Every structure is written in structure tokens, then in C-alpha cells.
Amino acid sequence: MLKFFSYRFNLVASLQKSLFDNKTKEEYFHDLIKLLRDNNKAQFHHYNSKFILYFYNSLADDIHLLTLAKEESYTKPIEGELNVIQVTDVRTPFIYVILDVSRQIILIQDRAAVFQPDFAQARLRDYFTQNLVLNNITVALEPIVDNKTFWEEVDDADSIEEFDLTLNAPNLFRGRFKASEFVREVYEDFNISEFTIKLKSKIGQLKLMKDNVQDFVALASAGAGTFILKVLKDGQRKVIRSYQRIVKKFYPTDNIEELDVERLKQDLEELDRMNDSGKDN
Numbered sequence: 001m002l003k004f005f006s007y008r009f010n011l012v013a014s015l016q017k018s019l020f021d022n023k024t025k026e027e028y029f030h031d032l033i034k035l036l037r038d039n040n041k042a043q044f045h046h047y048n049s050k051f052i053l054y055f056y057n058s059l060a061d062d063i064h065l066l067t068l069a070k071e072e073s074y075t076k077p078i079e080g081e082l083n084v085i086q087v088t089d090v091r092t093p094f095i096y097v098i099l100d101v102s103r104q105i106i107l108i109q110d111r112a113a114v115f116q117p118d119f120a121q122a123r124l125r126d127y128f129t130q131n132l133v134l135n136n137i138t139v140a141l142e143p144i145v146d147n148k149t150f151w152e153e154v155d156d157a158d159s160i161e162e163f164d165l166t167l168n169a170p171n172l173f174r175g176r177f178k179a180s181e182f183v184r185e186v187y188e189d190f191n192i193s194e195f196t197i198k199l200k201s202k203i204g205q206l207k208l209m210k211d212n213v214q215d216f217v218a219l220a221s222a223g224a225g226t227f228i229l230k231v232l233k234d235g236q237r238k239v240i241r242s243y244q245r246i247v248k249k250f251y252p253t254d255n256i257e258e259l260d261v262e263r264l265k266q267d268l269e270e271l272d273r274m275n276d277s278g279k280d281n
Contacts, residue, residue: 002251002259004098004107005117006144006271008223009128010168011104012193014136025137032131033064033101044127051123052092059261062101063268068120069094095120096256098264103272105223106141107249118243138193140168143246147221147275150229151210153240157231159204165216166196167225176276179215180224194225204232222275247271 011025023031036042037055044051054067070093075086093114098107108120115123121141128139154160167179169187186195197216199206220227220242229240249267251259
């Protein structure tokens with residue numbers, strides 16, 4: 001069975017843009033993916049480790065299948081003239097990555113034996129940012145979470161001690177969430193890439209009501225940020241982080257060539273709109 005973790009990528013452009021640069025950040029990203037497709041693969045490094053991102057194929061308009069691989073050196077015993085000897089060889093473990101450019105969604109295959117999900121997430125972010133930073137664009141990858149799980153934790157807690165909410169600079173959610181307009185105003189005033197709202201009660205009486213934070217939680221859960229919730233339950237402190245609640249998608253095959261593309265497209269649409277019901281009306 002193929003399993004994937006769901007992320008949203010956010011393109012964060014500096015307000016200090018050249019007067020002669022007429023391209024949008026989305027156009028720059030499309031150009032990068034076209035270059036990857038034309039070249040078939042791209043190599044990049046993280047410290048001393050070499051990574052390779054392959055363009056596998058296009059599954060539909062603006063939906064692409066990629067392969068993320070890491071080059072690893074290892075030793076293996078082989079037959080020698082007088083004894084068994086150790087020689088160095090190279091292997092390239094990999095995972096599949098599904099990229100929906102228009103919805104800005106990335107599905108990262110769950111293969112912990114190859115990459116931990118947060119490690120693969122960070123390496124993809126490295127690749128995109130390294131190739132876009134000269135255009136004053138950075139890339140954030142955030143988990144997609146069902147905001148209903150957040151409110152279930154709030155309702156289940158005996159008391160709430162702290163709530164931290166980090167939101168990225170405004171992206172593709174304009175008009176869908178009221179909170180995104182607030183983020184846009186902060187971005188335009190301060191040229192931020194992200195900012196954090198921190199609410200804390202030392203006596204554990206923090207009030208989190210849907211009326212006051214619902215839209216912000218829905219926006220972060222949709223992949224525009226992250227949250228951390230610290231609560232007390234049955235006398236025990238509990239920390240809930242958004243990346244621990246990331247949405248997974250499952251496909252009943254081990255062969256990527258047998259992936260049901262129509263079902264995949266339905267899943268991507270569902271992920272895109274999953275948290276719309278949690279926003280302010």
C-alpha cells in the first residue's frame with residue numbers, strides 16, 4: 001500500500017522586488033518545475049549528503065510525480081584472493097513525491113526506512129528555496145491538518161495553558177479565510193516571512209473559543225502555518241503539535257504505475273478544501 005503525508009507549500013516573496021522583474025512568484029515556481037522536467041533530474045546537497053530529485057512523469061495538468069533520492073555510501077563484504085574484503089559501494093534509496101502545482105499541495109511518501117517525513121519535507125524545501133532565493137523567494141512546507149482534531153483536543157482538555165500559532169506570509173488563500181487578510185496586512189507593513197501569535201495563561205485558564213480563533217486555526221490547518229497547543233488532561237501536561245496530526249492518504253497498491261489518478265485528483269481537491277468548513281462565515 002502506498003501511503004503519503006499531506007503538505008502545503010507556500011511561496012514567500014520579499015516585498016523588495018526589482019522594478020524590472022515582472023514575473024510572479026508562481027511563474028518562477030512553474031519555470032523551476034519546467035526546468036526539472038526538461039532536465040529529467042536535479043542534484044542538490046545538504047551538508048555533505050547528495051540528493052537527487054527526478055521528474056518521473058505528469059499525472060494530470062499541473063499534477064506531477066517526482067522521485068526524491070539520497071546517495072549513500074556503504075561497505076559490503078566481497079570475495080578476495082586471500083580473504084573476504086570490505087569494499088565501498090553506493091546505493092540510492094528513494095521515495096515518491098506528488099506535486100500539485102496549482103493547489104500548492106505536496107504528498108510525500110511514507111517510507112520511514114528511507115526518509116523520515118520531516119527530513120524529506122526539509123530536503124524538498126531546501127531544493128525549492130535554493131533555486132528560487134535569487135528571485136527573492138523562499139518556500140515553506142507546512143502540514144495539512146483537519147482543524148476538527150484541534151477542537152476535539154480543546155474540548156477534551158481539562159484546562160489550556162498555552163497556544164502558539166505561526167502563520168506564513170500570505171499565499172493562495174486570499175478571499176477564502178478572513179485571517180489571511182490580516183496576515184497580508186502584517187506582511188505588507190513589516191515584510192515578514194512568518195509571524196507567531198502566542199497566548200499563555202500561567203494558571204491554566206486560557207480561553208480558546210471558536211468565535212475568536214476559529215479562522216486562524218483553519219488557515220494554519222490548511223497548510224498556511226503551524227500550531228502548538230499545551231493542555232492539562234487528567235493531571236498530565238500534554239503538548240499537541242500540528243505536524244503530529246498530519247493528514248495521510250492511502251492507495252491500495254505498491255506499484256506507483258497502478259496509482260488511481262482519478263482518486264488522487266479527488267483527494268487533492270478534498271485536501272485543498274478540507275478546512276474551509278472551519279473558517280468564519
